[in-house]
Amino acid sequence: MLNDPADIAVLCDKRRCHAALSAVGVPVPEALPPVRSYAQLRAEMAAAGWSRVFVKPAHGSSAAGVLALAVTRSRVRAVTTIETTPDGMFNSLRLRDYADEAEVAAIVDRLAPDGLHVERWLPKAGLGDRVVDLRVVVVAGRPTHAVVRAARGPLTNLHLGNARGDLAALRAAAGPEAWSAAMETCVRAAACFPRSLHVGVDLMFLLGWRRHAVAEVNAFGDLLPGVLADGRDTYAEQVHALTSGRWDRWRAEVAPAGTSAGRVALACGT
DSSP, X not given: OOSOHHHHHHHTOHHHHHHHHHXXXXXXXXXXXXXXXHHHHHHHHHHHTOSEEEEEXXXXXXXXXXXXXXXXXXXXXEEEEEXXXXXXEEEEXXXXXXXXXXXXXXXXXXXXXXXXXXXXXXXBOEETTEEEEEXXXXXXXXXXEEEEEEESSSOOOGGGTOEEOOHHHHXXXXXXXXXXXXXXXXXXXXXXXXXXSEEEEEEEEBXXXXXXXXXXXXXXXXOOTTOOBTTBOHHHHHHHHHHTTHHHHHHHHHXXXXXXXXXXXXXXXX
16 A cells, blocks of 8 residues: 555566666666567577576566576576466466477467566576575665575575575675675665655675676565564564654655656656
C-alpha cells in the first residue's frame, strides 16, 4: 500500500526498470534489443559478441522462467527453473540443466511472445566455493537490511535451495570503499522511485570486488525473515521511517525537479 502504482508498473517490467536505471547512470548489465525468438536471440548475441546471457521473462519474479544461457560453437547449456513436460512448461523449485539446443530453442520461443529481457551474464564475485550477490532493502532512501545469497550455480535466489552467506565476510572481501560505493548505488536506484517507501535491490559485486552492478530492483523485495537492523526487521523499519518523518524528508529531497536527485526521478519517468 505504500509503494506507488506507477512505480510498481516500472519495477514489474524488467525492460522499463533496466532502461530507467541505465538512463541515470546506475550500473546495470548491458542488455540486448528486444528479441522475439531463439533465432533472433542467437543472432543478437553473435552481433554483440556475447557467449553468456540471462534470458528473463519481462514480467517475471523469483527467477521463474529465467534461463542462464551459455553457448559455444558446439554446445548450448541453459540452467533454468523451467520444467518441460508433455502437458507444457512449469516453474519448478528444482533447477534443470538443458543441453539440447532444440529443447532450449523451444523454451525461448514459448516464452518470447510474453516479452523477454536479455542481459549480459556478468561474472560474480565469490566466497569460498560459491558465487554471491545481495538483496539490499532500501527504506526511505536508506539501505537498512541486506542478505547475502550464495549459490554454486548461476541462479542465487534463496527459495531455490541456496544459502544465506556471511555478510561480514562479504563486506571484508569488498573493502569499505567498494562497499560504500555499492550502497550509494542502491540509494541511487531507489531514488528512481521516490513515491515508493521501499525497494529491494539485487546487487552483485563482480570478480575482483572493485566493480558492482544492479541486477534488478523489486517492488516487493522486503521479505528478509530474521534480519534486524537497529533491532528492527524490514517492516518495523518501514513503520519507523513513516512515524519519524524520514520518508517525508527523503521524498522532499529527491522529488523536486530542480535538484540533481529530482532530475534522477524525472529521467526515470516518475
